[in-house]
Structures are given as C-alpha cells and as structure tokens.
Amino acid sequence: MTVKLLALSGVALATFVTPSFAQTAPKPVPVADLVKQVDIPYSEFRLPNGLRVIVNTDRKAPVVAVSVWYNVGSKFEPKGKTGFAHLFEHLMFNGSENAPKDYFTYTKAMGATDLNGTTYFDRTNYFETVPVAALDRALFLESDRMGYLLGAITPAVVDEQRGVVQNEKRQGDNQPYGLVQYKQTEALFPATHPYGHTTIGAMADLDSASVEDVKNWFRGHYGPNNAVLVLSGDVDVATAKTLVTKYFGAIPKGPESVVPTADVPTLAAPKSEVMKDRVANTRIYRMWAVPGINNPDAVALDVAAGVLGGLSSSRLDNALVRKEKLAVRVSANNESFAQVGMFVVSADARPGVDPALVAKRLDEIIADVIANGPTADEVARVATRDAAGRIAGLESTGGFGGKAVALAEGALYENDPGFYKKQLAELAAQTPARVKAASAKWLTRPVYALTVIPGARDAYVEATPPVKVAAAPEPEFKGTRGALPPVGTLSSLVFPKVEHAKLKNGIELIYAYRNAVPITQASISFDAGVAADVPGKLGTQGLTLDMLDEGTTTRDSIAIAEAKERLGASITSGSAPDRTIVGMFTPSANLAASTELLADIVRHPKFDPAEVARLKNQQLSRISAELTSPQGLALRVFPKLVYGAAYPYAKALGSGDAKAVAALTRDDLVAFQQAWIRPDKAKIFVVSDRPLAEIKAAFDARFGDWTPTGPAGVKDFSVKTAPSAPKIVLIDRPDSPQSFIIAGAPTALVGTDDLLPLETANDTLGGDFLSRVNMDLREARHWSYGVNGSFRRAQYATPYLLGTGVQADKTGESIAALRTDFADFVTTKGITSDEFDRTITDAISSLPGNFETSGAVLGALQSNDLYRRPDDYYATLPQKYRGFTAGQLDAAARKALDPKRFVWIVVGDAAKVRGQLDSIGLPVEVIPAASVADVR
Structure with missing residues (x-):
C-alpha cells in the first residue's frame, strides 16, 4: 500500500490527527443495486448444422470479440487418451487446409487483440477481438479450423506440438508447489472419474498417440453442433447471420459429445498425505470435491470460501495472520466446473511456528463457519466484491472474462446464455442460513489433507522428450474455399479526450471519460519508484506500502478491509522503476465513500509497531518464497548485472534484502513515507464514467488540503551504469x-x-x-x-x-x-x-x-x-x-x-x-x- 506519514517516532500521534471523514462518508450501494447494473443484451440463432450463435451488440469501439467454445475438454477423454483435448488446442493454431500457415500469421495481419485458446475439464475455447473490418476474415479462419483441419494435421505438426505441451507441463511443474495439482486431482476423484486426471494429461498417452488417433479425436468432437459461437461488439444480428451462414453453413454436423456422468465423489474416510518440495514455507491444505455450477449450492459455497479465506478480512486472515500470527498467507477458493467443483483451503505456516498448531487452528476455524455460519455482513461483503468484479470484467467484449465469456459459459454449461444473471441473483440472495447449510452439507464429508513441507522434491513422472514420428510429405493444400476474405477499411483509434485540472493544493489531476461500465479507476502516482528505495535498507519501500492499509489513525486493518469489501472497491499499491502507485477501483456509485477510504489510507497511516512486526514477518516470508522460484531467483540477480550495483534501478531486489528488512524500524517507514508519499510528488490519474467536475470535487474534498511534512526525497542518477562483462x-x-x-x-x-x-x-x-x-x-x-x-x-x-x-x-x-x-x-x-x-x-x-x-x-x-x-x-x-x-x-x-x-x-x-x-x-x-x- 502507500502512505503519507503523520507522526515521527516519539511524537504524540494526537498532534497530527486530522478530522475523520468516516462519519460523513456516504453509505455503500446495496449489492442488489449493483447486480441490477449487470446486463448483456443478446440475440441468438442456430444454423441447420447445429451451430449455436449468440450476438451481443456493443458499439463502444469498432471491434468484435469472436469466441468459439467447443463442448469438449479433458473430462471427455477415455483412458489412454488423456491430454488429447489440450493437444488439440495447440494443433488448431498450426494452420488449416485453406489457411495453412500458423494461425497467428493471419490474426496479426488483421490486428487481433485478446487472442488465445484454452482447455479445461469442460471445454475448449478459442477467442480473439478483431477490428470490425476484419470480421469476415476472422470468421473464415475460425470456420476453416472447425471444418477443414484434418488435411493440415501431419506427423511433423503433431510431433512439434507434443514437444510444446511437454514444455508447458515442465514450466508448471518447475514452480514451487507445482506438483500439488496432481495430488489434488488423484486424491479427490477416482482414476475412472471424468475429472480424475489433469487437463494436461499423461505424457505417455501423448507420446503413444498416432496421427490417426489424433484425427479421430477431432472427428468425434469438433463439429458445429458441438460448438457455441459468440460475437460481442460492433455487429448486429442481421450482419452476424449473413456472415456466419456464409462461412460456417457448409460444415456438416459431427457426432454429439456425450457429457459423461460425473457425480460428486465422497472419500470413504479422511485422507492425509505429506509431500516434500523445494518450497520456503510449509503449506497446509484442506480439500473437498463439491458440486459444480449446475447445483444450487455452488454460489453458497463461493460465499463460504470468501468468508473463510477469500476476503481481505476473512476469518482465516483475521485469526491466523493478523491476530494469532501463526500464518503468513491463507486462502480459500471454491473452483466450480460444470458438473463438480473443488473447495480448497490453505495456509502457509509462519517460519518457526509448529505446522501442527496451524493445522489445528485452521480446522477449528473451518468447523466454526460450518457450525455457526457467517454473519449477514460477511455475506454482503462477499457478494458486493464479486458483483463489482463482474461489472469490471464486462467492460471487455472478449478475452478471458468479458461479455462473450459470460454468454458462452451459460450457453454451453446450462443451455442459457443469460445464466450469469441467475448466478448474480443467487449471489445477492444469499443469507447466513443458506451458506451455513451448504457448508454443513459438503464440508463435513471426509477431507483430503495435504501438507507440503520444505525438502528435496519427491520423485514424480517427469515429461520426457516425445517419441519422434517419421516425417511424412507435407500435404498439398488445395485452397478449396477460395482466398481469404479481404480486410475492409479500418476505423481509426478514437482515444478519449484527456482533460487536466488541479486540486486546491496544486496536485495535478489527469482525467479521461469512459462510460462502457459504471466504474471509476484511479492512480495516485508518486515520483518515487524502485529508484527511491533506501540504499542499505532495500525493502523499505515495499514494507511501507504494505503498511498503508494495515491501520490508520481512525481504522484498524480489519476495519479497512471490511470497508473496501462493503464498497466493492480495491485499493492497491506497488512500484515501477520510476513511480510508486496507489490505485483505486470502485463502482462509481460508491465514488465518494471510496475516495474517503483512499485518502484515509494514503494520508493517515498509523504504522502501529505490532503491525509493523507482523508485516515484516510476511515480507521476509515472501523473500524466502522468491528464493525458491526460478523467476524470483533470476530477477534478484539480473538488475546488478545489467545496471551495475550502484545504479538506482539495481535496487529492484524482489521484496528486498532479508537482513535489511529484518532490521527495519517504524522510524524507517515514517521517514520513507514523509520523504516520498507526499502531495508535492503526486499526480492523480482517473478514468471514469462520471464527469470531471464530480471527480475533481471528490478528490478535492479528500486530498485538496494535503500538505507535505519535512524535506522531499531526492533520486540520484548521476552515477553511471556499470554493466557486467558478458558471462x-x-x-x-x-x-x-x-x-x-x-x-x-x-x-x-x-x-x-x-x-x-x-x-x-x-x-x-x-x-x-x-x-x-x-x-x-x-x-x-x-x-x-x-x-x-x-x-x-x-x-x-x-x-x-x-x-x-x-x-x-x-x-x-x-x-x-x-x-x-x-x-x-x-x-x-x-x-x-x-x-x-x-x-x-x-x-x-x-x-x-x-x-x-x-x-x-x-x-x-x-x-x-x-x-x-x-x-x-x-x-x-x-x-x-x-x-x-x-x-x-x-x-x-x-x-x-x-x-x-x-x-x-x-x-x-x-x-x-x-x-x-x-x-x-x-x-x-x-x-x-x-x-x-x-x-x-
């Protein structure tokens, strides 16, 4: 987080306390009102071959999100064919019969953004957002790989993508705790269960797959009647129908993917395992298989997870991290798939604390939520947070979480593109009793308890280089569908008008208006950054920022967390090489209350010594974790080699120097905050659907009377860079x-x-x-x-x-x-x-x-x-x-x-x-x- 310090050590805090806005801040908008703001108008039609097409018209930009979701994922894979759905995700980017080059060659030539493909248990999807002038070409390409792919699948292509997939597996396995997913899947589901193997599959299955095996998998699952196509953006239904019929209409139906029966399994008895990995902290897991989104209890379990470990003020955070200081990190998540889900709770034991004690308290807190349920306020805070997040995500038409995703998920999993509204209505309707009942029903069943302890990694089945398939002659592509459609006249970028204003104390406000969704995003940018960290005390800035939302002169850390959750707001902080940022996201309906909270956090941090000690322990734990991560290790070494040890940017040492952080005092944090997090180093940037006058008034009311304390910090770039010799x-x-x-x-x-x-x-x-x-x-x-x-x-x-x-x-x-x-x-x-x-x-x-x-x-x-x-x-x-x-x-x-x-x-x-x-x-x-x- 970020700061403006109010008191030097040894000076009475009361001398510096400014009047609190807490009593005058507007009340948060009820979650039911937030939910009503979420709406994605759509129309749909079907082609004779069964392709389901959903169209959402959104004219905010001259782009269209194209999203194709196939009803095939790893749960459809039989024994011996695991990993096929994911392999096909890769293969379908390698060219088709009438577009034989790499798929990205064509999408790049038309300016596609938010472009990717993913596979999971329930589905495979492909998506890109394209200029409206390129919609013809995008639909041609998607239809070509749906209907005209087999001729492009060669032994060389299959072998190439097998190797890529194996390195994708290695990349995930190489991370700390990277092998937990295998243990989790194997323990919660029988091997014969549709969800009983990971999506990436067994490398032995991929190695042994013949080209004909791969082609047969495609023939069985990728027909138009097994797919949902969503178009969201600058397109109307009539245009969509003409274009989709033109490009997809001739593709014949294929076999229907038969969704396998997938009951929620219950373990016969509690199961406990311990595994070793090269990790910094002992991590304790509690896991259950639970229902998926097709079950009425799914949303209630989402809320239970939020109450337990999803909120900043969650039960586990408050007890294990803040009060008892037994853990340095906790989490709880209910990951819902179409037919089942996985409810996972975890805690990282603080170094020096007996993991058995952490496990005992973890189990007691879970048991208390099950026995007594959450409070009404906890339920409302989870619902508000989730609704606000959904509003933010729907600003995008496509990508990983935009409008096209919401419509496609509902259509594919629940035969209802508007299913997201039912989920949000369920969220707003949750009560403590409903959450308690769902928790008691599903979380009292036998638990899978996994503990990961530091040590030499246990042996596991590693990806091996694939069996080489003899290269076959490349096919001769006939181009039977004609040339690629041309890209029409592209629309120019219309960047929002940028306006400038100044607060009463001279802080510059830079503003742009955007009204696609009713949200306000702001950044207070301070002229500090990595270069401002304290020589010999690297990590001072990080700890200072972390302390901002851990207590002000009028709120403790729990009150701050609860206030953010009631508002559906987030207040974050971080640093780039040259600037230190405190950011705010809020539903615009809660703008006044959110800026009040932001100002309290930035201007009035308390730096309570007990909280400083706790956050210091957490930062030291993060440093230890960085030293177990391949990326973390490399990035700690890189800056001094490329800049030279004395250069200001060489201070980018991850979360800091452990020895220096351990020695930091409250006075160090106060000094940094007063030198750098101050109004004469600040600029405020805002993008909002509210007019500049309202934005300026909100920030003026909270920051316009802010004055600096003491001398400002100075960055010294007079030293020359001194990079290492090549090695x-x-x-x-x-x-x-x-x-x-x-x-x-x-x-x-x-x-x-x-x-x-x-x-x-x-x-x-x-x-x-x-x-x-x-x-x-x-x-x-x-x-x-x-x-x-x-x-x-x-x-x-x-x-x-x-x-x-x-x-x-x-x-x-x-x-x-x-x-x-x-x-x-x-x-x-x-x-x-x-x-x-x-x-x-x-x-x-x-x-x-x-x-x-x-x-x-x-x-x-x-x-x-x-x-x-x-x-x-x-x-x-x-x-x-x-x-x-x-x-x-x-x-x-x-x-x-x-x-x-x-x-x-x-x-x-x-x-x-x-x-x-x-x-x-x-x-x-x-x-x-x-x-x-x-x-x-």
Whole structure:
C-alpha cells in the first residue's frame, strides 16, 4: 500500500490527527443495486448444422470479440487418451487446409487483440477481438479450423506440438508447489472419474498417440453442433447471420459429445498425505470435491470460501495472520466446473511456528463457519466484491472474462446464455442460513489433507522428450474455399479526450471519460519508484506500502478491509522503476465513500509497531518464497548485472534484502513515507464514467488540503551504469525439470527517447508470438513453451531483457540458438518484407482493441506523463507507423542492440546443465540458489 506519514517516532500521534471523514462518508450501494447494473443484451440463432450463435451488440469501439467454445475438454477423454483435448488446442493454431500457415500469421495481419485458446475439464475455447473490418476474415479462419483441419494435421505438426505441451507441463511443474495439482486431482476423484486426471494429461498417452488417433479425436468432437459461437461488439444480428451462414453453413454436423456422468465423489474416510518440495514455507491444505455450477449450492459455497479465506478480512486472515500470527498467507477458493467443483483451503505456516498448531487452528476455524455460519455482513461483503468484479470484467467484449465469456459459459454449461444473471441473483440472495447449510452439507464429508513441507522434491513422472514420428510429405493444400476474405477499411483509434485540472493544493489531476461500465479507476502516482528505495535498507519501500492499509489513525486493518469489501472497491499499491502507485477501483456509485477510504489510507497511516512486526514477518516470508522460484531467483540477480550495483534501478531486489528488512524500524517507514508519499510528488490519474467536475470535487474534498511534512526525497542518477562483462551465471536449483533463462543487455537509451522504431523492430525479434526467437525455440525446435524479449523502458535507462524456460537437456543448445538469432537479426538477416508488413498492419489495426478498457486508458495516461508525450500520442501512432521503412527499423535495432554484450542467467539443476554451458564461449559462474539471498 502507500502512505503519507503523520507522526515521527516519539511524537504524540494526537498532534497530527486530522478530522475523520468516516462519519460523513456516504453509505455503500446495496449489492442488489449493483447486480441490477449487470446486463448483456443478446440475440441468438442456430444454423441447420447445429451451430449455436449468440450476438451481443456493443458499439463502444469498432471491434468484435469472436469466441468459439467447443463442448469438449479433458473430462471427455477415455483412458489412454488423456491430454488429447489440450493437444488439440495447440494443433488448431498450426494452420488449416485453406489457411495453412500458423494461425497467428493471419490474426496479426488483421490486428487481433485478446487472442488465445484454452482447455479445461469442460471445454475448449478459442477467442480473439478483431477490428470490425476484419470480421469476415476472422470468421473464415475460425470456420476453416472447425471444418477443414484434418488435411493440415501431419506427423511433423503433431510431433512439434507434443514437444510444446511437454514444455508447458515442465514450466508448471518447475514452480514451487507445482506438483500439488496432481495430488489434488488423484486424491479427490477416482482414476475412472471424468475429472480424475489433469487437463494436461499423461505424457505417455501423448507420446503413444498416432496421427490417426489424433484425427479421430477431432472427428468425434469438433463439429458445429458441438460448438457455441459468440460475437460481442460492433455487429448486429442481421450482419452476424449473413456472415456466419456464409462461412460456417457448409460444415456438416459431427457426432454429439456425450457429457459423461460425473457425480460428486465422497472419500470413504479422511485422507492425509505429506509431500516434500523445494518450497520456503510449509503449506497446509484442506480439500473437498463439491458440486459444480449446475447445483444450487455452488454460489453458497463461493460465499463460504470468501468468508473463510477469500476476503481481505476473512476469518482465516483475521485469526491466523493478523491476530494469532501463526500464518503468513491463507486462502480459500471454491473452483466450480460444470458438473463438480473443488473447495480448497490453505495456509502457509509462519517460519518457526509448529505446522501442527496451524493445522489445528485452521480446522477449528473451518468447523466454526460450518457450525455457526457467517454473519449477514460477511455475506454482503462477499457478494458486493464479486458483483463489482463482474461489472469490471464486462467492460471487455472478449478475452478471458468479458461479455462473450459470460454468454458462452451459460450457453454451453446450462443451455442459457443469460445464466450469469441467475448466478448474480443467487449471489445477492444469499443469507447466513443458506451458506451455513451448504457448508454443513459438503464440508463435513471426509477431507483430503495435504501438507507440503520444505525438502528435496519427491520423485514424480517427469515429461520426457516425445517419441519422434517419421516425417511424412507435407500435404498439398488445395485452397478449396477460395482466398481469404479481404480486410475492409479500418476505423481509426478514437482515444478519449484527456482533460487536466488541479486540486486546491496544486496536485495535478489527469482525467479521461469512459462510460462502457459504471466504474471509476484511479492512480495516485508518486515520483518515487524502485529508484527511491533506501540504499542499505532495500525493502523499505515495499514494507511501507504494505503498511498503508494495515491501520490508520481512525481504522484498524480489519476495519479497512471490511470497508473496501462493503464498497466493492480495491485499493492497491506497488512500484515501477520510476513511480510508486496507489490505485483505486470502485463502482462509481460508491465514488465518494471510496475516495474517503483512499485518502484515509494514503494520508493517515498509523504504522502501529505490532503491525509493523507482523508485516515484516510476511515480507521476509515472501523473500524466502522468491528464493525458491526460478523467476524470483533470476530477477534478484539480473538488475546488478545489467545496471551495475550502484545504479538506482539495481535496487529492484524482489521484496528486498532479508537482513535489511529484518532490521527495519517504524522510524524507517515514517521517514520513507514523509520523504516520498507526499502531495508535492503526486499526480492523480482517473478514468471514469462520471464527469470531471464530480471527480475533481471528490478528490478535492479528500486530498485538496494535503500538505507535505519535512524535506522531499531526492533520486540520484548521476552515477553511471556499470554493466557486467558478458558471462553466464548459473544458479544451481536442484530438481528443476526445466531451466529458466534470462538474458539482459544494456543500451544507451532512456525512456524519454523515441523508442517507437525500436519497439516496432523488436516485434519481429522477440516481442510477439511470431517473433524469431519464439518461433525458433518453441515451434521449430519445441524446446520451450514460449520466449519473449522486450526493452525494459524506464526514465533513465532501457536495457533489453529476454526470458524463457527450456527443457533442461537443451539448455546449452537453447542459449547458442538464441545468440545466433540475435546476431543474425542485427547483421545479415534483418526484417523481411513479410515481417515488416504484418508488424505495421498489426500495430495500426490493433489500436482500437488495445484501448477497449478503462484500465488500458489509465495506463496510457500515466505512460504519456512519465515519458513526456502529448495527450494525443496514441492517436498519432498510425501516421508514425505508416512512415517507417524496414531499413529504418533495422538501423534502429543495430544501433541499440549488441548481442555480444548480453549477460545470461540460468536457473537450473547444475548437475544436468553445467556441462552444456562450456561450449558457449562465455565464462560460467555457478551460484548455489541458497547464496542468492546474499546478492545485494
């Protein structure tokens, strides 16, 4: 969180207390009123072949979300064919008979955003948001992979995607607690149960699958009568019907997916297991199989989970974390699928605390909720939080949680696109009695208790390189459906008008109006950031921010958490290299009350010594957790290597230096807050459906009389960067099934430079799915699940950073391949005409989709301010992109990037990896993972 400190240590707090707004703040809007604001008008029709089409017209932007949901997921897989649904998700991105290139080649050429595909137990979905001018082409592509895929499935393609899936599995397995999902599924469900295996499946099943096996799976499940197509955005029903009939109408029906019977299993007796993993904290789980969304008790169980461990003020947070200080993290979640669900409660024991005591108290608190139920206020707070989250999600037409998702889920699982309304009505109607009854019914059954303790990881079935299938001749694509439809005339980005105002004390307010949903999002941006953290006391800023919502002069931490929940608001904090942010999200109906709470948190933090001690323990626990994560380990080492130890950005040490954090005092936090979290370092950015006058009045009432205390902090960038000489740093993390690689190189760039040519050039090198490095390591070699590289823009320095996970036995070869890719790009193999054309087309045509949401606009306002760009910067981009040439982009990349200056960080099992690195031609330095904590 973020702060403005009111008192120095030893000075009476009463001297600094300002009048509280708590008595005058408006009351929160009732959850029933919030629920009424959630509405997605739709129409639907069916084609003769059974395809169900749902259309939602939303004219806020010239884009359409296209979402295809197939009634096939891992629960449909028979024994010996596990992982097939997920494998097919990958295969359907590899080209179809009339569009034989990688699917992203076509979507990039029409500016698609929010583009992906996912698989889970109940379904497989594919989605993209496209400019309305590209809707014809998007529907052609989706219909081609629905009806004309088989000719594109070759042994080489199947083998390639098997390798990619195996690296996806390794990437998940490589994380701390990454193997819990297997234990959970196996324990809660019999092996023969439809939900009895994970979606990623058994690698042995995928290895043994023939091409004909794979094709038969497609024939059995991917027909139009097994799918729901949702169009949400700038489209009407008549247009949709014409286009969908044109592109999907000729696809014949297929077999119907028969939804398997999936009862909710009950364990015969309680089951307890202990597993070891290289984790920082002992984690205690309690798990039950419960009903899915098709059961009336599902929503009540959602509320029970929120009361137990989902709210900031949950029973477990208040008891185990805040009061008794037995745990450093708790959670509870009811994950509902179509037919069953999994109710999971967990707690991370505080180091030095007996896990048995934590487990005992965890069980007692669960038992109390079951026996006595929640309070009416707890139920209302969960309902308000969930309703507010749903409102926010529906600002998007597509993506992972927009309108298309809500309509498709209801249609596929409950034969009702409007099912989301029934769920919200159920949420608003929940009572303590209903939640108590559902909890007693389902959570008194035998429990699966899993404890994960620190130690050498237990042996498990690891993904192995796939069995190679002999390459067959590539098919000759006939193009029987004709050429791809052309993309029509694209609409220009209409970026919201940006307005400026000042509060009474001079704080600048930057505002943009967006009315797609009734929400307000705001950021108070302080000129601080990572560069402002205290030398020798790294982690001071993080602890200061964490303390903001842990008590003010008028509210304790529980009262703050409850107030946020009653408002459906969130108040968060964090830091980037140059700025420290306190953010607010709220339903606009609760704007006045939410800004009052925000002001109390920012202006009047108490920094109670007991709370400081508790939060310090939690921060130390986070640091320990970072030291068990491959990404956390790499990112602790990276900054000093690429900037030099004395440079301000090298302070980015995760959650801080453990020894320094342990020694921090309340005075340290007060000093930081007074130096940096203050009105003369603040700017306020707001995107809202409420007019500027109302926004200004709300913030003026709460922040307009704010004055600073003491001298302001000063950042010193006079020191020069001092990057390391090129080398490989190998962080030895035993039992790693994958190596995590970061490569970093300094540049001469600063954030206020015009980086547009470079960022555009990097789209080809490392910034996109189709980039050189991703297509090489993922698609050509299938050694990785994904590779990404980007310029890490900051105000005073902008290095290049690349990251990827690769299978352990290909670590050395992967680094060699990446070095070649970079060297070729800046020497002999610059951007091709095809790469240039698709990058420029995508950059221009994706702009409307990129700024569909208030959050995206809010981020743009802050970036323009930080990098000293005009308010209309994004509206001018199309003209700038059209003025580029491939030669200009190549020249920019060659000037900025020197592949010979890269420093490579590898987090992996040295016993497997060390010998592979000697042939790279760089010095190799080995650091045990346990020693990374001492890197300062």
